[in-house]
Amino acid sequence: MVMFPSKNGIKILILTSFFAILTYIGALIQVPMYPAPISLQTLFVMFAGLLLGSKYGVLSQLLYIFLGLLGLPIFTGGGGIGYVLTPTFGFIIGFLPLAYFSGFAKGNNFKVISMLLLGNLILYCIGITYLWFILNKIAGNDLSLITLLKGMTIYLPGDLLKIFITIPIALKIRKRLNI
Numbered sequence: 001m002v003m004f005p006s007k008n009g010i011k012i013l014i015l016t017s018f019f020a021i022l023t024y025i026g027a028l029i030q031v032p033m034y035p036a037p038i039s040l041q042t043l044f045v046m047f048a049g050l051l052l053g054s055k056y057g058v059l060s061q062l063l064y065i066f067l068g069l070l071g072l073p074i075f076t077g078g079g080g081i082g083y084v085l086t087p088t089f090g091f092i093i094g095f096l097p098l099a100y101f102s103g104f105a106k107g108n109n110f111k112v113i114s115m116l117l118l119g120n121l122i123l124y125c126i127g128i129t130y131l132w133f134i135l136n137k138i139a140g141n142d143l144s145l146i147t148l149l150k151g152m153t154i155y156l157p158g159d160l161l162k163i164f165i166t167i168p169i170a171l172k173i174r175k176r177l178n179i
């Protein structure tokens with residue numbers, strides 16, 4: 001017997017795919033930099049959590065990661081299973097907790113901002129540790145974690161700006177859709 005997904009299942013599939021595609025569009029909008037490009041991915045990851053909630057926000061990012069690892073060139077530097085050995089893959093893993101915590105960004109402004117900051121903080125922790133590991137242990141560099149942390153401060157203004165752009169737009173959409 002052929003099983004078709006329910007109406008609700010189709011809706012979820014469409015919404016999660018939509019946010020996976022938006023994350024890809026975020027990867028296309030990038031400024032090449034070393035060691036990681038400046039991109040708009042995290043803006044759409046936060047939107048995914050804020051508008052779909054934690055569960056489906058995370059699901060949209062799992063789909064994004066899965067399709068990228070399968071070979072679709074949807075990350076900032078392409079795609080394929082070999083991407084796990086590239087320095088920026090840790091940030092992609094960090095999209096999962098970012099979507100997760102963005103999904104909890106409900107209630108007063110303080111709670112919304114705190115959840116997005118927390119999600120970004122965890123993304124940075126995973127991303128920088130991964131970056132350090134790949135650059136030192138795989139690529140044979142000799143970079144201290146402190147040097148890397150200092151280098152990453154250049155991304156902070158942009159990432160803070162993304163948070164403050166995302167919040168009013170997402171809250172307006174939530175209000176409109178009554179979610």
Ligand SMILES: O=C(O)CCCC[C@@H]1SC[C@@H]2NC(=O)N[C@@H]21
Pocket residue numbers: 027036037038039040042074075076077088089091092127155158159
């Ligand atoms: O290889 C990828 O597709 C992931 C790129 C990750 C870019 C990180 S996310 C946090 C920080 N903010 C940015 O704008 N770029 C880096």
